[in-house]
Amino acid sequence: MSGADTAASGGHPVATLYEASGLPIACDPGLRAAWPGARLAGPAYTVRGVGGDNLALHNAVATAPPGHVLVVDVQGAAHGHWGEVLAVAAQVRGLVGLVIDGGVRDLDELARLDFPVFARMVTVLGTGKDHPGELGVPVTVGGVAVRTGDVVVGDADGVAVLPHQQVGAIVARADARVAMERRILAELRVGRTTLELYDLDPRGAARVLPRSGGPK
Numbered sequence: 001m002s003g004a005d006t007a008a009s010g011g012h013p014v015a016t017l018y019e020a021s022g023l024p025i026a027c028d029p030g031l032r033a034a035w036p037g038a039r040l041a042g043p044a045y046t047v048r049g050v051g052g053d054n055l056a057l058h059n060a061v062a063t064a065p066p067g068h069v070l071v072v073d074v075q076g077a078a079h080g081h082w083g084e085v086l087a088v089a090a091q092v093r094g095l096v097g098l099v100i101d102g103g104v105r106d107l108d109e110l111a112r113l114d115f116p117v118f119a120r121m122v123t124v125l126g127t128g129k130d131h132p133g134e135l136g137v138p139v140t141v142g143g144v145a146v147r148t149g150d151v152v153v154g155d156a157d158g159v160a161v162l163p164h165q166q167v168g169a170i171v172a173r174a175d176a177r178v179a180m181e182r183r184i185l186a187e188l189r190v191g192r193t194t195l196e197l198y199d200l201d202p203r204g205a206a207r208v209l210p211r212s213g214g215p216k
Contacts, residue, residue, distance in 0.1 A: 008041050008042050008043060008151045008153075008167070009041040009151060009153045009162070009171065010171035010174055010175060012153075012171065012174040012175075012178070013153075013155050013157065014026070014153050014154065014155050014157045014158055014159065014160045015157050016174045016177055016178060017153055017160050017162060017170060017171075017174050018160050019177065020170055020171075020173035020174040020176075020177045021160075021162065021166070021170045021173070022173075023163075023166070023170075024144070025144060025160045025161050025162060025163070026144070026158060026159070026160050027099075027141060027142025027143060027144050027158060027159040027160065027161065028142045028143045029158055030076075030120050030142065031099065031101065031118050031119065031120055031141070031142040031154075031158065031159045032118060032119070032120075032158070033116070033117075033118055033154065033155070033156060034104055034107050034110055034116075034117040034118065034119050034122065035107050035108075035110055035111035035117070036111075036156075037111075037156075038097075038110075038111075038116040038117060038118065038154070038155075039116055039154060039155045039156075040069055040096060040097030040099075040116040040118070040152070040153070040154045041069075041151065041152070041153045041154075042067060042068060042069045042096045042097065042151065042152065043067065043068050043069065043148075043149050043150070043151055043152075043164070044068065044069055044070075044071040044099075044146050044147070044148055044149065044150045044151070044152045044161070045060065045064040045065065045068040045069065045070055045071065045095075045135070045136065045148055046071050046072075046073075046135070046136060046137060046138065046139045046146055046147065046148045047060045047070055047071065047072040047073070047133055047134070047135055047139070048072075048073045048133055048134040048137055048139050049072060049073070049074045049081070049131065049133040050074065050075075050131040050133065051074045051075040051076070051077025051079065051102060052074075052077050052079045052125075052127055052128060053074075053127055053128040053129065053130055053131045054074075054079075054081040054082065054086075054127040054128075054129065055128075055129040055130060055131055055132055055133065056072070056074075056131060056132060056133020056134070056135070057070070057072065057081055057082060057086055057133075058086070058089075058129070059132055059133060059135060060072070060133070060135055061086060061089045061090050061093055061095065062093070063135055064093070064095055064135075065094075066093065066094025066095065067094060067095075067096060068095055068096065069095070069096055069097045069098065069099060069152050070090070070095060070097070070098045070099070070100075071099045071100075071139065071141055071146050071152055071161075072098065072099065072100040072101065072102065072139075072141070073101050073139040073140060073141050074100060074101060074102035075101070075102065076101050076102055076120050077102045077103065078102075078103050078121055078123050078125060079102065079103050079123060079125045079126065079127045080103050080104055080105030080106075080122075080123050080124050080125055080126065080127065081100060081102050081103060081104060081127055082098060082100060082104040082105070082117065082119070083104065083105045083106035083109070083110075084106040084109035084110065084113070087106070087109070087110055087113050087115040087117070088113065090115065091113065091115055096116070097115065097116040097117065097118075097154070098115075098116070098117045098118070098119075099117075099118045099119075099141060099142075099152055099154060099159055100117070100118070100119050100120070100141075101120055101140075101141045101142055102119065102120055102121070103119060103120065103121040103122060103123040103125070104117055104119040104121075104122060104123075105122065105123065105124050107122060116154065118154045118159050120142075136148045141161075142159060144160075144161045145161075146161050147163075147164070149164040150162060150163055150164045151164065151167050184197050
């Protein structure tokens with residue numbers, strides 16, 4: 001699977017890692033896969049650029065270590081900061097994906113290249129090339145703080161960022177969660193219900209309030 005470092009994420013999807021973490025690590029749902037089936041996992045290389053300008057991305061592609069995912073703050077700007085040319089350049093440099101809080105273009109070409117991109121929007125509006133940006137600095141993308149070396153994971157459900165010092169613990173809890181869910185699925189297949197397995201009260205916790213007023 002292009003763009004996925006299974007060692008970094010334990011091979012787990014975003015939803016499992018998020019639920020296992022117990023932390024606010026999910027980026028807001030505006031960050032979505034730019035093409036169907038895009039998935040990525042790997043250490044972040046952070047970039048802070050200026051919305052409407054993509055020189056910082058050119059600099060990042062030339063600088064980031066192989067095996068990393070570019071995680072880019074361009075303030076959610078509605079410009080096509082990334083497309084086919086930068087994706088090819090990134091692949092040649094050994095980069096494995098892009099998460100950008102802003103716009104991208106060339107979705108069909110990105111899909112053919114199998115280069116995973118997660119972005120806030122798709123737009124053909126052009127960019128300048130005047131601001132070099134800042135590389136390897138802390139950024140906020142999709143409402144989540146990201147530092148270089150944190151593990152970023154993206155799939156059809158969205159994007160999550162695992163703080164680098166907690167990756168091992170999160171993956172271990174995700175392993176345990178997957179084992180538990182496998183047991184639950186086996187029980188469901190022999191006829192048990194989710195109400196039983198999760199010890200749920202079908203009546204819920206809501207109180208039924210007495211009616212007041214109304215026609216006499």
